[in-house]
Amino acid sequence: MFVLIIGQAGVIAALGLSQLWLVDSSAAHRTGAVAGAVALGTLAYGVSAVAGRVQSNLWIYLVGRVRGRLNEETQRAISSIPTITHVEHGPYIDRWNRLFKNSQSLAAMPWSTLDAAAAVVSLAVTIGLLVWVGPVLCLLAVLAVPLFFANRHSDRLLRRSRDDNTELLRREQRLHELCIEPEPAKEVMLAGTGEILNDRASALWREAAAAETRARLRAAAAQAGAWLLYAAGVAAALLVVADLIGDGRATVGAAVLVVSLATQLQAQLRTVLDSLSTVAEAGQVVDHFWWLRRYAEEAARPGTPAPDVLGGGITLHDVRFRYPSADTDVLHGISLHLTPGSTVAIVGANGAGKSTLIKLLTGVYEPTGGHITVDGEPLAGIDRSGWRDRLSGVYQDFARIRLLTRETVGLGSVRHIRDRPSVTAAVDRAGAADVLERLPQGLDTQLGAAFGGVEPSLGQWQRLALARSLMREVSGDRPPLCVVLDEPTAALDPLAEHDLFQHFVEQVRRATRQGAVTVLVSHRFTTVRMADVIVVLEDGQVAEHGTHAELMAAGGGYAELYALQERAYR
Numbered sequence: 001m002f003v004l005i006i007g008q009a010g011v012i013a014a015l016g017l018s019q020l021w022l023v024d025s026s027a028a029h030r031t032g033a034v035a036g037a038v039a040l041g042t043l044a045y046g047v048s049a050v051a052g053r054v055q056s057n058l059w060i061y062l063v064g065r066v067r068g069r070l071n072e073e074t075q076r077a078i079s080s081i082p083t084i085t086h087v088e089h090g091p092y093i094d095r096w097n098r099l100f101k102n103s104q105s106l107a108a109m110p111w112s113t114l115d116a117a118a119a120v121v122s123l124a125v126t127i128g129l130l131v132w133v134g135p136v137l138c139l140l141a142v143l144a145v146p147l148f149f150a151n152r153h154s155d156r157l158l159r160r161s162r163d164d165n166t167e168l169l170r171r172e173q174r175l176h177e178l179c180i181e182p183e184p185a186k187e188v189m190l191a192g193t194g195e196i197l198n199d200r201a202s203a204l205w206r207e208a209a210a211a212e213t214r215a216r217l218r219a220a221a222a223q224a225g226a227w228l229l230y231a232a233g234v235a236a237a238l239l240v241v242a243d244l245i246g247d248g249r250a251t252v253g254a255a256v257l258v259v260s261l262a263t264q265l266q267a268q269l270r271t272v273l274d275s276l277s278t279v280a281e282a283g284q285v286v287d288h289f290w291w292l293r294r295y296a297e298e299a300a301r302p303g304t305p306a307p308d309v310l311g312g313g314i315t316l317h318d319v320r321f322r323y324p325s326a327d328t329d330v331l332h333g334i335s336l337h338l339t340p341g342s343t344v345a346i347v348g349a350n351g352a353g354k355s356t357l358i359k360l361l362t363g364v365y366e367p368t369g370g371h372i373t374v375d376g377e378p379l380a381g382i383d384r385s386g387w388r389d390r391l392s393g394v395y396q397d398f399a400r401i402r403l404l405t406r407e408t409v410g411l412g413s414v415r416h417i418r419d420r421p422s423v424t425a426a427v428d429r430a431g432a433a434d435v436l437e438r439l440p441q442g443l444d445t446q447l448g449a450a451f452g453g454v455e456p457s458l459g460q461w462q463r464l465a466l467a468r469s470l471m472r473e474v475s476g477d478r479p480p481l482c483v484v485l486d487e488p489t490a491a492l493d494p495l496a497e498h499d500l501f502q503h504f505v506e507q508v509r510r511a512t513r514q515g516a517v518t519v520l521v522s523h524r525f526t527t528v529r530m531a532d533v534i535v536v537l538e539d540g541q542v543a544e545h546g547t548h549a550e551l552m553a554a555g556g557g558y559a560e561l562y563a564l565q566e567r568a569y570r
């Protein structure tokens, strides 16, 4: 690439000179010189055409490979971050989206820089030839200055509109996804809201397109002005050459050379300006890239190892939390002590903050006020991946991982993903053996209709997720210090819930022996009453806490809700 790009400068000089010699030697009837000029021109043209093709193909190949690597690294950095804010909140998503969308310019930057350098060399050769015809013609090069400023101005306009549009286009894409992703699409179809959603998405797209068009028009106006100035300069240069020819100080060949050089100068200036635009855009992409790397490094900051066994337990000290896009706190100063070997049930109305609390314990969010300690050590100071290795459980919005069944479960302990006995044991303990029996190839069944596999029901998915959460326990990994179960039976039928419950008691006993804390979120009070401590959350605050008997005796909100559910089930 380097040789090809730099070689262009020589080709440009050879082409220009061949034209000059051709015109002048034919005027002087020097046949040999004409033949030489034709040969030089043909050779230069041939080399330029072949090198151009080779160069553009090489460019596509190299940029494609570098872009692939960059996207891979970006993807890896995104997925290495153990917190979830960056995949959940718009401004963060937009930043790494820009990185993916514009990675092409970063991949092309080395070649664009080289292109710009080669074009500068070519420019110098062109200007040298112009000066050779008439020194005053070098003023043509001065007209590149307004072009440069117009280019910078239009780059800025386009970049700003692209950045502003990232959010609009993300929202447009998410609205379209509602109509084509199987989970939301069925509801959209049932309600017949597809058209409204598509209209909204189209309106967002139109808004983004209009903003971009406005920016493009303004950029084009600035550039057109600068190029008009340049065209006037070329006209003036031709007048100067006509004058030189009139005075006999230049030949007709020189006039042809000036016309050819002016055209080349224009192409070279375009190359320089385009390359500078790519380099400037690449600079922005680098900014996003470094931001992501820094973010990933900070999130994965090393810390002290997690304790081997819990001695003192997990304590929440006046913990507050506010989501990045929110104006108010979701948790308002929670103080709790989770004793080793205990089961703590968290109950409360929808939106009370139960799942948020679970996510703070697992470290996917960090408190925005107060702190959490594990055996007296701040959780923030404990190595994140070390802490994660010592957790197990399921979230309320469990993942439906559409891989082979054994992988879907085995991912709970990556080291044992191929360990079939462990996977089978985890499936059994989660009460998912009957799910497995119904799968045509058992553990080797591909899951997910979109992948040509079997699509489990919601309850079956939840049991597979539970099995995944038990992988660490059955595979002989170090036992968890904290087990979080966020509505683990919400999608289960009564029989499956009963089976799980039996297992749950067993698991709690085992966890108790090993000193783990089990935190259970549930709306089913029959399960909740088994816990050692029940915490009632109300609007992000602890309203009551104690054993079932204590809370019933207190006759507060818990007792009321328990009685209500008991009556309903009777």
Ligand SMILES: Nc1ncnc2c1ncn2[C@@H]1O[C@H](COP(=O)(O)OP(=O)(O)OP(=O)(O)O)[C@@H](O)[C@H]1O
Binding pocket: 088, 323, 324, 325, 326, 330, 348, 349, 350, 351, 352, 353, 354, 355, 356, 357, 396
């Ligand atoms: N990712 C998020 N970004 C912004 N706000 C959120 C996010 N997740 C939850 N919230 C808000 O935080 C509050 C508490 O939500 P959380 O999911 O913790 O409640 P919950 O008690 O688990 O409710 P449920 O019983 O419905 O599962 C809610 O008001 C919700 O709107």
